[in-house]
Amino acid sequence: MIRYLVVLILINQYQIFGQSEDVIxxxxxxxxxxxxxTDNILEKIEYSLALVDLAKRQNDIEHLKTGYYLLSYFYKNENVLKYSDSLIEIAEKSPNPYLPGSSYFVKANYYYDLRNFKSALDNYLMAKKTALENQNPEFVFKANQSVANLKARIEDYESALELYQENLSFKAQNGSVNDVDYLNVIFGLANAYNHLKQLDSANYYNRIGIELAQSQNNDYEVxxxxxxxxxxxxxxxxxxxxxxxxxxIQDSFLNNEGNQNLPVLYYYKAKANLKKGNTQRGIEYLEKVDSLFIRTNYMLPQLLDSYTYLINYYEETNNKEMQLESIQHFIYADSILDSDYRYLKENINTDFDIPQLLNAKNRLISQLETSKKQTKLYLYVSLIAAAVLILLSFYFIQRSRALKTRFEKLIKAPEDEEKPEASLLAKAINTSENQNDLSKGSLDLPDDLISAVVEKLSEFEEKQVFLDQNLxxxxxxxxxxxxxxxxxxxINWHTNSNFSTYLNELRVDYAFHRLKNDPKFRRYTIKAVAFESGFKSSESFSxxxxxxYDIYPSYFIKSLNKS
Incomplete structure (x- = not known):
């Protein structure tokens, strides 16, 4: 809706005259x-491109901004980002009440449709920031509503509630309480209070919403x-x-094709029947939830435990085929949620975890294959494969624990162990003198020559000359x-290593401490970190x-970012 309004505003700022068949x-x-x-989207894009071209030739910034916005609106592919970013770049230098905020909305909606909710959220927040800077309260309201809806979708209901309440105050103060936007705020509040188990507040806003929607003859919202x-x-x-x-109300949801709340209706109809002891009826509607998901690939975290009931029910009734199918659908649904909400997956609560389900799935497959009298060879192969998988799983679990232990040991090392001394060579000299009681004479070189070289090497380390890749x-x-x-x-005598090993140790020591203390450096690719540290390839650096350090740099960086 916000995109449509901005398009009308931008187009209708200009007077309409006659037309020529030559677009140029x-x-x-x-x-x-x-x-x-025109209703032809390709023609709209063609004319918008012509508008951009004309504005560039005439150095007309205002029309150029409008052209960029129209292109970001009409395109449905990655060009949305291209033209939105172009608009943002010039609009920030010459802002108006609608730009660049509207471009951030376009980008956010594009990311939302791709289920890239993190990027969508970032752009909704930028839309709000620019709306505040341009003193556009309506856009602030729209941004708040979009962010709140997104937070509700990923089950951050407390944060969503704060934004809904802010929008409620805005609507009340501005006297605009009879529009669809206000209804959406009321619904957001009622829904959030439900999920936060604040049922009195949920009842209050449900009642207000029903009465207001009825007064507007808005059966859909009712x-x-x-x-x-x-x-x-x-x-x-x-x-x-x-x-x-x-x-x-069930028929009204069935008649509204594409209604994304139909699985929610089925889910609560199922749970209400289960609570009353109508198990068969409850399972019937949980199967409808599953059927809708398989058909549409649309899943909400709150609906995922439908599979908990289905899997347990089919196990109790010894229906192995349906139990296996439910497990497979659960794993598929979880993978979609993992993709959609991977940065908040901890919020998804079920009675199963994926490794357990994979084991159950494998057991069921084996049982079903056995019941169908498959050959012993196939069964033996399956068992061997399962054993290999178990061993591999054990190996990777142990390996993961070992890596975690190594990382924690590196991070928790005392301060005097964390920081390199002023000279790595000096440290080696101290160690060799204390442990081996060696003298400079053992080198068969003049003492003053050795001292001079060691001093130069210390200076070489302190100035980090070792970062030169061509050294x-x-x-x-x-x-x-x-x-x-x-x-x-x-070098050989003092460090007990050759020149190449000495040089590479300096470089990895530099990389380790910079990664540990410089968050920006952690954003570099492994290849870039290697080059910055003096290596010519990421392979030799790793x-x-x-x-x-007995740990790979990729794991070290990933663990640092999590800690």
């Missing part, structure tokens, strides 16, 4: 007329409020009253004024990092 030679007003009159009231009654342990309402033994020897033979001997 059409004026702004003629192009707007073409856009406004029935949605009645469904919400039925949910409230069920949560209040009144299954009979809940079922009475659901039975009265080699000869180049370093030339820089510190010695030859490669002497330099190699001194190899040396693992050799020193």
């Amino acid at each position: 030679n059409l004026s702004h007003d003629q192009l707007f007329q073409k856009i406004n009159r 029935n949605h409020f009645k469904l919400n009231k039925a949910v409230t009654l069920f949560l209040d342990n009144k299954p009979d009253s809940s079922l009475q309402i659901i039975d009265r 080699n033994l000869k180049k370093l020897a030339d820089n510190i004024g010695t030859n490669t033979n002497y330099l190699s001997k001194i 190899k040396y990092f693992y050799r020193k």
Whole structure:
């Protein structure tokens, strides 16, 4: 709705004149007329592109902004982002009450349709920010409502409730309490209070919503409020009253094709019957929830425990085929929710977890195959495969625990162990002198030469010259004024390693501490981190990092970001 309104506002700012058949030679007003009159989306895009081209030729910023917005509105693919970003870039330099906020709305809706809810939320928040900056209260209201609905969808009802309450105050203060937007706010409040188990408040807003929708002859909203009231009654342990309402409104939901609340209606009809002891009737409607999901791929977290009931029911009735099918559908539904809500998946509560279901699925498959008298060879292969999977699962679990332990040990190391000394070489010298009681004379080189080289190497480490990807033994020897033979001997003796190992240890040490202390550095790719640390390839960097810390840099970065 918000996109449609902005399109009308932008187009109708301009007077409509006659038209020419040559698109290139059409004026702004003629192009707007073409856009406004055609229902062909490809023609709308063609005329909008012509408008952008004309605005660029005339250096007309206002028409260019309008053209970009229209293109972001008419396109339904990734071009939405291209033209929205172009509009945002120029609109921020020359804002008006509608731009660039409307472009953030377009981007948010595009991401929402792709089920990329994190990006959708980010853009709704940007729309609100620009609306506040441009003092556009209606856009602030729209942004609040969009963010609140998104938060409700991902079950963050407390945050959603705050935004709904803010919007309720806005509508009350501005006297606009008789429109659909106000109804949507009331419904959001009633729904949020249901999920937060604040049933008195839910009842209050259900009643207001029903009365207001009836006064507007809005049967669609009346029935949605009645469904919400039925949910409230069920949560209040009144299954009979809940079922009475659901039975009265069910036909209206069935007649409204594409109504995404139909599975919610089936779900609560099922649960009310189960609560009354009507098990068969309850299972029948849970199967309808499942059937709708398989047909539409639409699933809400609150509906996922339908499969808990179905799986248990089929297990109790020894219906292995249907139990297996329910497990498979559960895993599929969970994978979709994992994709849609992966950053909030902890909020999805069921009595099963996926590993348990996979094991149950494998058991059922084995049982069914056995009952169908498959060959012993197939059964043996299945058992061996299951054993291999169990062993692999055990291996990966143990490996994951070991990696976690190593990471925690690295992170929790005392401060004096975390930070490298001023000179890695100095540390090696101290260790060798304390443990082996060696003397500089063992090198068969003058003491003053050794001291001078060690001092230069310390300076080399402190200035982080080792980050130079092209550094080699000869180049370093030339820089510190010695030859490669002497330099190699001194490094070998003091660090008990060759020049290459010494250099790579400095580099991974640098990468480790920078990753640990610099959040921005963690956003780099492994390849970029390797290059920044002096390595020429990500493979060699990962190899040396693992050799020193017994953990791969990718896991280290991922764990740091989680901690």
